[in-house]
Amino acid sequence: MLKVDRIQLGIVLDHIQAGKGFLIFQELGLSSRKEPTALLMNVPSAKLGRKDMIKISGVLDLDLTKLGLLDPGITVNYIEGGRVIRKVKPGLPERVVGLIKCKNPRCITSTEPYQDPIFTLVDKENKEYQCHFCGERVRV
Amino acid sequence: MGEGKVGLSSLKGRHFVDALDLSQAEYDLLFSLAEDIMESPQDYSHCCSGKLLATLFYEPSTRTRLSFEAAMLRLGGRVITVADASTSSVAKGESLADTIRTVAGYADLIVLRHPKEGAARLAAMYSSVPLINGGDGAREHPTQTLTDLFTIKRCKGRLEGLTVAFCGDLRYGRTVHSLIRALALRKDIRFILISPAELRLPRMIVEEILETNPELELVETEDLEVGLSEADVLYMTRIQKERFFNEEDYIRLRDSYVLTRRKLEGAKKDLLVMHPLPRVTEIAHDVDDDPRAVYFHQARNGMFVRMALIASLLGVV
Numbered sequence: 001m002l003k004v005d006r007i008q009l010g011i012v013l014d015h016i017q018a019g020k021g022f023l024i025f026q027e028l029g030l031s032s033r034k035e036p037t038a039l040l041m042n043v044p045s046a047k048l049g050r051k052d053m054i055k056i057s058g059v060l061d062l063d064l065t066k067l068g069l070l071d072p073g074i075t076v077n078y079i080e081g082g083r084v085i086r087k088v089k090p091g092l093p094e095r096v097v098g099l100i101k102c103k104n105p106r107c108i109t110s111t112e113p114y115q116d117p118i119f120t121l122v123d124k125e126n127k128e129y130q131c132h133f134c135g136e137r138v139r140v
Numbered sequence: 141m142g143e144g145k146v147g148l149s150s151l152k153g154r155h156f157v158d159a160l161d162l163s164q165a166e167y168d169l170l171f172s173l174a175e176d177i178m179e180s181p182q183d184y185s186h187c188c189s190g191k192l193l194a195t196l197f198y199e200p201s202t203r204t205r206l207s208f209e210a211a212m213l214r215l216g217g218r219v220i221t222v223a224d225a226s227t228s229s230v231a232k233g234e235s236l237a238d239t240i241r242t243v244a245g246y247a248d249l250i251v252l253r254h255p256k257e258g259a260a261r262l263a264a265m266y267s268s269v270p271l272i273n274g275g276d277g278a279r280e281h282p283t284q285t286l287t288d289l290f291t292i293k294r295c296k297g298r299l300e301g302l303t304v305a306f307c308g309d310l311r312y313g314r315t316v317h318s319l320i321r322a323l324a325l326r327k328d329i330r331f332i333l334i335s336p337a338e339l340r341l342p343r344m345i346v347e348e349i350l351e352t353n354p355e356l357e358l359v360e361t362e363d364l365e366v367g368l369s370e371a372d373v374l375y376m377t378r379i380q381k382e383r384f385f386n387e388e389d390y391i392r393l394r395d396s397y398v399l400t401r402r403k404l405e406g407a408k409k410d411l412l413v414m415h416p417l418p419r420v421t422e423i424a425h426d427v428d429d430d431p432r433a434v435y436f437h438q439a440r441n442g443m444f445v446r447m448a449l450i451a452s453l454l455g456v457v
Contacts, residue, residue: 106277108256114235115262133258134279135344 004038004055011062012077012084013054018042020071021052027070028063030056048073064090066099069140072127092140094121100129100138107134148173152455155264157273159282159318164325171290173448173457174441181214184447187456188217194247196239197274198225198254203417203439204274204283208251211446215456220247237266244268249454252276270453278312284416285318286449287442292373294441295412295434299323305332305367307397308377308422310341315416316377317345324349330357332367336396338389339379364397368407374399376415376422400424404432414438 016024018041025031025039035058045051067074068090078086098116102109109117109131118132127140147169156162162170177184193212195205209219222228230239236254240263243250252263253274260273260280275281293299304323306316310333320341323329331349333341340360350356361367368374379394381387398421399413415423415435427433451457 104257106255106257108236108254108259108262108276111256112236112259112262114237115265131258133261134256134277135258137344 004040006082007036007055007057007079008082009059010035010055010057010079011060012079013056013067014051014075014077015045015048016052016054016074017071018048018050018052021054024052024067024070024074025054027066028054030054033058033060064088065093065096068093069096069099092121092124092127095119096121096129100140102131102134102136103138104131104134104136107131107136109133148452148457149455151449151452153270154453155267155271156282156449156453157260157264157271158280159285159322160325161282167286167289167322170286170445170448170452171293173452174290174445175294177447178444184215184451184457186216187451188212188215188454191215191217191248191454191456192246193217193219193249193251193450194243195219195221195223195251195274196225196243196253197221197223198230198252198259199275201253201274203442204253204281205251207439207443207446208272208274208283208450211443211450214443215447215451217248217450236263240266240271241268249450272449272453275314278314278317280318281314281416282318283442283446283449284315285322286445287438288315288319288375288414288416289322290445291414291434291438291441292412295437296372296410299326301328302326302372303330303332303370304373304375305334305371306341306375306377307334307364307367307399309339309379309393310335310377311339312380313377316341316375319375320345321349321352324353324356329353331359332371333358333360334362334364334367334397335360336362336393339393339396364399365403365406368403368411371411372408373412373414374407376413376419378415378418378420378422395421397422398424399427401426401430404430407432 021039021041030037038055040053042050072092076088077084096119100119102117119129122130128137130137197205212219244267249270251272251274252260254276257277257279259276264271273282310316411432413433
């Protein structure tokens with residue numbers, strides 16, 4: 001079993017669906033950070049069987065909407081003094097701005113440079129969002 | 141000016157982007173006001189004096205633009221217009237958001253037609269004055285719905301207990317999408333949807349209207365004659381060349397349905413034949429003289445009900 005040191009100040013992203021850790025690592029732009037950061041893949045988990053984890057040392061402003069969209073089952077642990085001081089489960093965000101592209105080529109967001117696409121969660125079970133402008137539904 | 145005055149004050153300053161932006165009660169108040177305007181136009185001929193309407197049309201239009209402009213002029217207001225967006229700053233790459241914020245600084249009310257779906261909703265986010273959707277791609281055409289409902293109400297005396305058949309391009313027909321969503325809220329409504337398989341009503345709208353009104357009865361068929369014998373209202377639509385990415389598909393489907401005087405023989409005596417116009421080949425010219433054909437009355441009604449809408453959004457009645 002690999003051993004990664006406990007972090008004193010930072011964030012641990014836990015319960016990442018096995019196989020999604022690398023995508024999340026990339027999407028959060030963690031490779032460009034100077035502080036120590038660890039991506040652990042296929043870690044044994046009582047809850048999930050196997051899971052991925054990311055340990056981020058230092059202060060980072062996380063986009064929880066993006067994180068929830070990438071993996072709604074994730075747990076964000078905020079660490080200070082080597083202890084978890086706060087746990088957040090972002091879940092699927094109700095409203096997403098600028099992160100989902102509308103696949104309808106007739107949608108105004110396909111040509112309008114000024115406005116980011118806006119999507120609203122309409123079916124949590126099927127992870128389905130609806131475009132605020134054209135009504136197109138997409139699964140994430 | 142009628143007893144609807146107090147209720148209509150709720151419309152002042154609002155946008156009208158989606159057919160469901162108005163409640164049934166608000167629709168009914170607008171119809172009362174439109175009736176009053178038709179009966180006593182002189183009482184309203186100066187109510188928009190000093191007000192300016194901007195019509196921005198990014199797609200061709202005859203009825204919608206002219207009826208809005210005629211409506212504003214008959215209310216004593218004035219009109220500025222961009223009838224062809226290729227001659228405006230849009231051709232220089234200006235965003236819709238910037239155009240709207242600029243025009244909202246000049247006018248008291250904006251009517252927008254745009255080929256992209258959701259354009260009016262986006263524009264309303266950036267407009268400091270009431271914005272009316274004059275049609276956005278294949279999505280919505282709420283003032284045509286206002287026109288259609290007003291026409292049905294005037295001719296039938298009710299908007300409940302009707303069998304309404306829609307025929308033609310139900311997939312891309314924005315007038316159908318808006319009208320069907322608004323009618324689905326009324327009591328005892330039955331829909332017959334007549335179209336080629338490729339142009340069926342989008343499943344998203346079918347699901348929405350059945351969710352809105354689980355009692356709703358809905359039949360889908362490719363056979364015009366099935367719908368004709370049972371309908372109280374037949375809403376014909378054009379197969380729209382401009383909505384097809386592939387011209388071959390358009391050519392194959394364009395003459396799917398042609399309503400003729402002979403086909404009307406099996407229809408109810410008090411049927412209403414409606415069409416948002418322009419018509420191409422889907423209604424033969426010999427139908428025009430049939431008393432059941434109301435599409436030109438429908439177009440005229442549109443001007444009066446748009447007068448009621450303009451006056452209400454501007455809060456001058």
